[in-house]
Amino acid sequence: MTAYAMNGAGNAFIVIDRRLAAGPSAYSEQDIAAMLAVHAFDQLIVLDPSDDADADLRVWNSDGGEVGACGNGTRAAAWLLFEDGAKPHLRFTSAGGLMSAQRLASGAAEVDLGPARLDWRQIPLSLPMDTVRLDFGVNLPGGGRLEGPGAVSMGNPHVVFAVEDLVRLPITEIGPDIEHDPLFPERVNSGFAQVRDRDDIRLKVFERGAGLTLACGTGACAALVALHRQGLVDREALIEADGGKLPVRWDSEGHVHLSGPVVLERELDLRGV
Numbered sequence: 001m002t003a004y005a006m007n008g009a010g011n012a013f014i015v016i017d018r019r020l021a022a023g024p025s026a027y028s029e030q031d032i033a034a035m036l037a038v039h040a041f042d043q044l045i046v047l048d049p050s051d052d053a054d055a056d057l058r059v060w061n062s063d064g065g066e067v068g069a070c071g072n073g074t075r076a077a078a079w080l081l082f083e084d085g086a087k088p089h090l091r092f093t094s095a096g097g098l099m100s101a102q103r104l105a106s107g108a109a110e111v112d113l114g115p116a117r118l119d120w121r122q123i124p125l126s127l128p129m130d131t132v133r134l135d136f137g138v139n140l141p142g143g144g145r146l147e148g149p150g151a152v153s154m155g156n157p158h159v160v161f162a163v164e165d166l167v168r169l170p171i172t173e174i175g176p177d178i179e180h181d182p183l184f185p186e187r188v189n190s191g192f193a194q195v196r197d198r199d200d201i202r203l204k205v206f207e208r209g210a211g212l213t214l215a216c217g218t219g220a221c222a223a224l225v226a227l228h229r230q231g232l233v234d235r236e237a238l239i240e241a242d243g244g245k246l247p248v249r250w251d252s253e254g255h256v257h258l259s260g261p262v263v264l265e266r267e268l269d270l271r272g273v
């Protein structure tokens with residue numbers, strides 16, 4: 001079975017299309033994830049047959065945990081299918097809900113990741129709380145404290161802190177404490193956003209199950225929604241991650257749309273998988 005090493009704005013993936021394999025694979029996805037652990041990637045994306053959509057899209061973090069959504073991974077998989085001649089509008093079922101992708105005139109794939117989920121139960125949180133600004137914070141090693149992040153689910157849990165200066169923020173030190181805080185029963189992805197203008201955001205994300213990545217698609221979507229709810233940005237913005245720029249918009253029906261760069265790095269031959 002062929003696997004594709006790809007990245008979306010530097011967010012690194014292995015993509016496997018199992019709809020083509022004759023019969024069920026002899027290996028579970030966990031087996032595949034373990035096999036692929038020798039390849040540096042942030043998430044494994046597996047496309048399986050779906051009764052209700054063009055594919056069922058499943059996501060595993062590099063720590064082996066299966067999760068509900070991956071924005072950049074969905075973009076990468078959709079782009080691959082478009083390049084392979086698929087029709088220009090695709091639908092995916094996933095654990096995080098229904099998603100769709102359309103091929104833009106530029107050839108890029110824009111994904112609709114579904115509605116932003118904003119109730120504390122949907123994030124989820126372990127306590128009832130206003131998700132516009134959580135009653136939650138984290139002490140910084142060099143002194144000071146980050147407080148009042150917004151909380152959003154895009155089919156996976158996110159908190160987003162608005163910060164003044166991203167450069168000196170010790171993200172790899174505070175990220176694990178946030179990820180494993182008991183307020184987040186399913187752990188959490190944490191975003192740190194510097195608002196440069198109402199449509200211009202610089203973002204870094206410490207991802208649940210993957211750590212600090214070069215970009216995070218659902219994190220970019222969560223940042224736009226959380227910062228808009230705090231009155232800091234409009235409903236459309238360019239999100240600059242370390243690995244590239246992600247255009248994001250939150251439409252009037254509450255759905256969040258994400259596009260951006262994709263690179264097919266190489267094919268991997270997973271013999272026998």
Ligand SMILES: N[C@H](CCC[C@H](N)C(=O)O)C(=O)O
Nearest residue numbers: 070071072156207208217218
């Ligand atoms: N680490 C995330 C999954 C991947 C998200 C990210 N790579 C994206 O592009 O959305 C989680 O555990 O919910």
